[in-house]
Amino acid sequence: MAVYTDITEVELGAFLREYDLGELLSYKGIAEGTENSNFIVHTGSGSYILTLYEKRVEKADLPFFLGLMEHLAKRGVTCPLPVHRRDGAVMGELAGRPAAVITFLEGMWPRRPTAAHCREVGVALASMHIAGADFALSRPNALSIDGWKKLWSGCRERADEVEQGLEAEVAADFAALEAGWPSDLPAGVIHADLFPDNVFFLGDRLSGLIDFYFACNDAFAYDVATCLNAWCFERDHAFNLTKGTALLAGYQSVRPLSPAEVEALPLLCRGSALRFMLTRLYDWLHGPDGAMVKKRDPLEYVRKMRFHRQIGSAAEYGIQPQ
Numbered sequence: 175m176a177v178y179t180d181i182t183e184v185e186l187g188a189f190l191r192e193y194d195l196g197e198l199l200s201y202k203g204i205a206e207g208t209e210n211s212n213f214i215v216h217t218g219s220g221s222y223i224l225t226l227y228e229k230r231v232e233k234a235d236l237p238f239f240l241g242l243m244e245h246l247a248k249r250g251v252t253c254p255l256p257v258h259r260r261d262g263a264v265m266g267e268l269a270g271r272p273a274a275v276i277t278f279l280e281g282m283w284p285r286r287p288t289a290a291h292c293r294e295v296g297v298a299l300a301s302m303h304i305a306g307a308d309f310a311l312s313r314p315n316a317l318s319i320d321g322w323k324k325l326w327s328g329c330r331e332r333a334d335e336v337e338q339g340l341e342a343e344v345a346a347d348f349a350a351l352e353a354g355w356p357s358d359l360p361a362g363v364i365h366a367d368l369f370p371d372n373v374f375f376l377g378d379r380l381s382g383l384i385d386f387y388f389a390c391n392d393a394f395a396y397d398v399a400t401c402l403n404a405w406c407f408e409r410d411h412a413f414n415l416t417k418g419t420a421l422l423a424g425y426q427s428v429r430p431l432s433p434a435e436v437e438a439l440p441l442l443c444r445g446s447a448l449r450f451m452l453t454r455l456y457d458w459l460h461g462p463d464g465a466m467v468k469k470r471d472p473l474e475y476v477r478k479m480r481f482h483r484q485i486g487s488a489a490e491y492g493i494q495p496q
């Protein structure tokens with residue numbers, strides 16, 4: 175459960191008086207999530223999500239994240255809407271943290287994603303890429319190669335505590351990724367963390383996307399790579415070609431990948447696996463130790479890095495000729 179910063183009823187009541195949401199009826203910390211502190215809040219006018227932004231979220235980036243949700247929602251991507259305060263602002267401060275209230279989205283994230291879920295995610299990801307095209311703000315990806323290096327310098331010395339030989343393995347990956355990382359692929363606003371727990375379904379239909387707090391401008395195909403990693407591996411760590419095929423077909427039904435994007439996919443998958451391995455490794459070694467937070471396993475992503483190293487071409491992920 176991710177609640178790093180707790181709040182009192184009195185603090186929350188005072189915070190909500192800046193909004194037109196009716197009286198506070200109840201609130202409770204949410205038993206999911208990793209990065210921020212989230213609460214479900216019931217008021218006289220309905221249910222909302224209150225987020226207190228923690229260490230990885232820069233206050234200066236909040237207008238990008240919250241503005242993006244409003245922009246995407248207007249273009250038909252179902253996602254939460256930031257609630258405006260009486261003074262028009264979409265964020266305030268609570269318990270010393272930047273904080274915002276967003277609308278509650280119905281649905282559940284899939285605990286065991288199927289190929290049908292993967293196809294829907296591919297469609298939604300491509301639709302989001304297109305809908306973000308005219309978003310006025312931009313934000314560089316703070317977790318691309320330079321950001322990975324900063325994380326790595328904070329955990330390199332202790333990497334072998336987690337897995338013998340990991341230090342040398344990751345150093346070799348850095349060298350290969352830096353040498354070949356593409357810089358001229360089609361790019362725009364990407365979600366950058368579209369894992370199953372950030373996609374809601376009602377029955378078999380995708381009902382919305384949440385958690386835009388890593389969103390940034392980067393290569394669209396990098397976002398596809400992140401989804402292949404997050405959605406298409408089984409619990410025994412095997413890549414599921416049926417799911418990969420479904421996700422890529424869903425994506426390409428809305429936005430076909432260019433030959434350069436297809437060619438870059440194995441390296442992008444490898445880079446994205448390294449990125450998530452590094453945030454997990456960093457948190458594994460340094461916290462975050464919230465009262466309620468489940469640490470994620472870096473070794474799951476070490477295995478994915480190893481898988482992608484031996485991939486010859488994107489055909490092995492299930493890409494179909496267009």
Ligand SMILES: Nc1ncnc2c1ncn2[C@@H]1O[C@H](COP(=O)(O)OP(=O)(O)O)[C@@H](O)[C@H]1O
Nearest residue numbers: 204206207208209210223254277278279384385
């Ligand atoms: N708009 C929303 N509607 C309904 N539930 C939400 C919404 N936003 C977040 N949640 C719930 O809170 C959990 C954590 O949210 P998330 O944004 O993923 O947190 P974090 O950024 O800390 O990882 C989600 O798994 C979901 O259960």
Ligand SMILES: N[C@@H](CCOP(=O)(O)O)C(=O)O
Nearest residue numbers: 207208209367369385450470
């Ligand atoms: N998806 C990341 C962790 C970020 O957590 P989220 O709850 O914001 O998706 C990972 O699995 O490492």
